[in-house]
Amino acid sequence: QVHLVESGGGLVQTGGSLRLSCAASGSTFDNYPMGWFRQTPGKEREFVAGISRSGISTNYADSVKGRFTIARDNAKNTVFLQMNSLKPEDTANYYCAGVTAGRSYYGPTQRQYDYWGQGTQVTVSS
Numbered sequence: 001q002v003h004l005v006e007s008g009g010g011l012v013q014t015g016g017s018l019r020l021s022c023a024a025s026g027s028t029f030d031n032y033p034m035g036w037f038r039q040t041p042g043k044e045r046e047f048v049a050g051i052s053r054s055g056i057s058t059n060y061a062d063s064v065k066g067r068f069t070i071a072r073d074n075a076k077n078t079v080f081l082q083m084n085s086l087k088p089e090d091t092a093n094y095y096c097a098g099v100t101a102g103r104s105y106y107g108p109t110q111r112q113y114d115y116w117g118q119g120t121q122v123t124v125s126s
Contacts, residue, residue, distance in 0.1 A: 002026045002115050004096045009120030012086055016124070020081040022096030022117060030054070030074040031101035035113060036081045038092035038122075045095070049081060050106030059106055064090075086124045093119040 008020040020036070033053055039045040049070035050059040058070050069082040079096060097113035099105050105112045 002029070002032060002098050002101075004098060004115055004117035006094065006096045006117045006120040009094060009122045011123045011125060013125050014087060016086050017082070017084045018086065018122060020083065020094055020096075020120060020122070022079045022081075024077045024079070024098065027101065029072075029077040032115075033099040033103060033106035034070075034072060034079045035097045035099070035106055036070060036079075037095045037097055037110065037113075038090075039095070039119075040092045045110060047108035047110070048094070050108070051079065052104070052106055057106070059108070061108065083122070086122075088124050088126045091122060091124050093121050095119045 002024050003026045004024055006022050012018050035050040036048040037045050038048050047061050051070045055072045067085045072079040096117040098115035100114045
């Protein structure tokens with residue numbers, strides 16, 4: 001079992017940057033592949049990025065490739081999402097998610113993720 005808490009959201013202008021953090025507690029963090037998803041009202045939650053247990057391998061949605069970077073610090077039980085060149089369409093509630101310990105999945109399918117944070121709001125003004 002792992003408990004996830006996101007932080008770092010806020011209001012930023014188009015072209016700006018934000019860094020989201022997700023702090024994990026409750027179990028051995030480096031056993032869990034992790035991901036970031038986002039959701040806006042009235043829309044399905046969508047995959048943003050995923051990262052392997054070691055942090056060596058990553059996976060991104062096409063819409064954020066080249067602008068967002070996912071990383072993790074297993075010593076600090078934290079996963080990050082660095083967001084650069086932000087656009088108004090990046091406005092959403094961003095969620096951190098974890099896959100069951102020992103598995104290797106870090107792709108876009110939500111039902112593969114077993115643990116979710118409460119979300120942090122990112123608003124990009126035009």
